[in-house]
Amino acid sequence: MPKDITLTIDGQTVTAPAGTLVVDAAKRIGINIPVFCYHPKLEPVGMCRMCLVEIGRPVIDRTTNNPVFEADGKPKIQFGPKLETACTTPISEGMVVVGLSDKVKAARKDVLEFLLTSHPLDCPICDKGGECPLQNQTLEYGSADSRFLLDEKMRLSKHVPLGDLIFLDRERCIQCARCVRFQTEIVDDPVIGFYNRGRKLEIITDSQPGFDSIFSGNTTDICPVGALTTADFRFGARPWEMNNAASLCTHCPVGCNTTINVRREAKTGGNVSIKRIMPRQNETVNEIWMCDKGRFAYHFADSPDRLKNPLIRKGSELFQTTWTEALSAASEKIKQAGSGLVTLASGRLTNEDIYNLRKLTETQGGTFIGYSRMAGGEIVNRFGMLPGSNLGDLGKDSVIVVVSSDLHEEAPIWWLRVREAVKRGAVLISISIRPTRLDKIAAKTLRVEPGREALAVDAILTGDMADIVKQAKHLLVFYGSDGLGRKATGQLAAACARLLETSGHARRINSGLIPVWERGNTQGLWDMGAHPADQIVERIASARVLLVAGADPANDDPMMERALEKTEFLIVQDLFATATARKADIVFPVLAFTEREGTYTSGERRVQRFYPAVPAPEGLKADYEIAAEMGAELGLALESSAASLVFQQLAAEIPQYSGLTYPLLAKTSDQWPIVGRPDVYFGGTSYANRQGLGIHLPLLPLEDFEIPSGDLDMSLHPDAHELAVYPVTRLLDRGITVTTSPLLASRLAQADLFIHPATARKMFLNADMQVMLPVDGAAYPVRIVLDETVPEGAALIPRSAGVPIHEPQVAQVAPPVGDHASRVRS
Incomplete structure (x- = not known):
């Protein structure tokens, strides 16, 4: 634990852990040092200079290395000749910070004046109006006059599509780089960046398709101005017009906390309509983030195709x-x-x-x-995480095993939190039949034959990672259904439980088994x-x-x-x-x-x-x-x-x-960083959690419970002219709760059969060829996609992509008969 440091900010004494930045120390006691580029979840860069303050430090006698005292017995404080950025300066013992001096106020006025030299004055129509840090801080710290000419403002493009979900108004961008840094630092999708220099600097996307990230909506939350907007909310409503309701994302087992913004709409006859879904802070679940599926796949709720009568x-x-x-x-x-x-x-x-x-x-x-x-729920209830566990506590003394799950596609926020744990020093072991985005951060990647994942888990304590696993303070195991059927997932859950028990990590805080269920309440x-x-x-x-x-x-x-x-x-x-x-x-x-x-x-x-x-x-x-x-x-x-x-x-x-009761589930506690206050610039427009953080369930007793045993080898053995077809999960599937969102149509999983080029050559299949895939007495058209990452002799197909494969099976593909373009009954 870092030692505590005591300092003074605007006359108030503050105690905070060593390493805390001045801006964060001030926030802890309710003092708001204004920022634009700084965000408590991002690395500080000191770009915007809005957080400039005066900082004094105790004078140290170089001969004795002791503080020098004034005549009244107080430490002598020496202020630097220039202002310093509170967002990049760590606190130190005895430091004195002044954020209300005339010098600081003048600097803040200058920064705002420079930002507004090329910023459009379109507050009445800007989507960020009412929750805009630039607007708020101009009113609080800015000048009523400007020394610059209005006709010299930059005229840049508006409504520029960075992708199909996010639009950019280049005139409004203040070049704080929050969006670029989020995509690079937090979610490892560096698909947007800066182009040109000086006043011509602008945000561009360099991915194809544009802004190709499943976390893109978060950039609109942390953008401190109206430069980035979502396709479904742009010009949709004003913050003060909307009411808020605390909710949960139901699309995956993470359970992200959300806020639903609603208002009455003329186009719906005066009925209340959903305007947007926003993240609600829960640092033990989703922090202040959410994926684009949870943000945009809500339109099923107000679909005109809903059933209305029995x-x-x-x-x-x-x-x-x-x-x-x-x-x-x-x-x-x-x-x-x-x-x-x-x-x-x-x-x-x-x-x-x-x-x-x-x-x-x-x-x-x-x-x-x-x-x-999936199976294994009875095992999870005995070998899951104990109350008090938190993925945010995992670090250098932790080992994380992810087996048979592409977390990035199946539970994106868990992928993000595992990545953060690895950055803090956790050791990741990834076991899968194919490459996933976990491989990039894994200390050990085990590529296994499909159906033999449980055997690989059982072998961990006899392999080269055995000592690391045994000596770790925490061992967390995620298991999923990537390429597996229900029976195989049950065997896999049992193997994971044996790993926890044999290594001595069962029923420890921050250790345990987490199933990557296919739905939001499968554990329920x-x-x-x-x-x-x-x-x-x-x-x-x-x-x-x-x-x-x-x-x-x-x-x-x-x-x-x-x-x-x-x-x-x-x-x-x-x-x-x-x-x-x-x-x-x-x-x-x-x-x-x-x-x-x-x-x-x-x-x-x-x-x-x-x-x-x-x-x-x-x-x-x-x-x-x-x-x-x-x-x-x-x-x-x-x-x-x-x-x-x-x-x-x-x-x-x-x-x-x-x-448990509803009032207990509604309880909250203080969280860091502090978001949702009226200042809105510190943590973005994520909502504070005032409606409940949830309660972690206790584990069921182990008495009279025996970890199930059975055949751990569930692999298939096709003949030379056959394929072993394994179902995998895509984030944006073709389930009814997703297909009703028109925004996501272009990103939905397709009926594609992914096979290795060598396998394709043996079976006389070519890229983009249309073939018929038999499934349980019916035949379905699929497109051949060549992929060198697929195991030879196998084929992968997305679940819920129009072909109903949920269990691994052996199939013999055939060219389509005639002009068939839809399912053909045998």
């Missing part, structure tokens, strides 16, 4: 009906089905939804199945008792009543689609008329997460609360309400009036949730 089948068609008729009919069928009821629930649902659905199912003697492509599925099941196709086909909530098996797998044809009666709860909903006998329209409250449990096993952002549309209900109202028809007492009451019930029943 539907009931009459003959071959679905017709609108009343809630009373739909609930009564569904409940009667569930009652008749008894133990023949099968419920499929996905991690898109909240804990409250899943709990009520399970209670409804189990009281009928039915089967409750968690719809997930396991906790609520919804586990994936074997023979799921057979269970669907044999169900007297199948209840599907938040899932679309008909679209995901041809075998499940055919099994649905054999189900006696199908009930669906969903946002859209999905392929499964179109086959249903009863369809219930549900609320989106933006229209309700609830809780999710992240992959780190942190329970977090979110709040409604827009009023619930008339005629829609939350999933937990629908389950409770069907239960009421059957005499089952389930809460339907409020999510908080459902949470009380589940907390009383599920051991690791014991004692």
